[in-house]
Amino acid sequence: MPRIAVVGAGPAGTSFVLHALRAGVDPSDLVLLDRARFPRPKLCGGALTWRGTELIREIAPELVPHERARMETTHLRFRCDLGDFEVREGGGQWLYDRAHLDARLLELVRDAGVEVREGTAIKGVEAGTDSVQVRTRGTERFDWVVGADGARGVVARSVGLAPGIVGRLVEAVYEPTDADPNPRELIFDFDPIRDGIPGYAWIFPYPKPEVAGQANTGTHAGLYKLGIMDGRGVAAGEDLRAWTDAFAERNGYRRVDTKLAGWPEHYYSHRTRAHVPGVLLTGEAWGIDPLLGEGIAPSIEISRYAAGRLKEALDAGVRTIPRYEKTFRKTEPGQNLRFQERLADLLYGKSPDRWLKVLFSHRRMLELAAAGTEAYGRLEKHTWMLTRSYAWQLLTGNL
Structure with missing residues (x-):
């Protein structure tokens, strides 16, 4: 009988399962549920950053870049009435038909021996002292429930985990x-x-x-x-x-x-709670890139972290994961999401015109964008250098 129910069979849920299997969780201990039947229509721009493509390559090397439902672009272009500039990453960006990509990832989960229940709507989740009750057409109990069910997921709402923005x-x-x-x-x-x-x-x-x-x-x-x-x-x-x-x-x-x-x-916030005993959130249920809404790359990175922490809890025989959110914030993906959160607070906050001007005239930022050595969403390591460059431009009257 499965011990872990993963709710949501998009990239967050499938990557969680694949990373859990890599961590040593037995396939028979997992069940993946989704209300849809795959392939299903998916509203999405369909673009994966270079980082997103590399993360998919880690869990499904046969999908990238050989799938028929894709094309490759060479760069991003940021523009507004102040000007425009190219953003070149360490590799190209791939565009996918999300219905096709998500269905292929789900095939990998099924091929790994994990039970998949399509067309199964989750009506509610109730966390108890020794198990978690999941209501579908009937009721089933699990040791753990993983909420990978997106922006307005049933899992988070059911257990009182309030969303961020x-x-x-x-x-x-x-x-x-x-x-x-x-x-x-x-x-x-x-x-x-x-x-x-x-x-x-x-x-x-x-x-x-x-x-x-x-x-x-x-x-x-x-x-x-x-x-x-x-x-x-x-x-x-x-x-x-x-x-x-x-x-x-x-x-x-x-x-x-x-x-x-x-x-x-649903965007990532460092204040968002993502765990109660027996239940944890991953992917967009926890939060994705707050600046441009990049979803797949953050979802896979969060799911990799979540799968590792859940395996630790299973090995220890406990139903609480100490400092689940705080420890993630200290990881490289967590630090980068926090960096994106700060940028979004500036650009979408009280003085957006000022910070839009900074974005399009910050010399060091523009140099990094053009270098072709960086990845979108991974600039936290340059925080001090970018801050110092910004201060210098202010002092010299060039910003």
């Missing part, structure tokens, strides 16, 4: 009319900040080769995903949809989808 995104598929886009770049446009929306807009190539498009590039000819992220969840959905259509028109795109779809995102 929940943002809102909308997106749709567009075709260029007057635009001449570069399919090898990912555009991040910060003009929403100028209009009072704490976030950014994006223009990404649309990776759906199994429907149409070029087999050798893995993308539709001429189709793109455009959307907007409200990183504080303060704008109404209809306002975000209207802004996105206007943004598309300004940039020479016409919507081909019948409507703009929307979804929530």
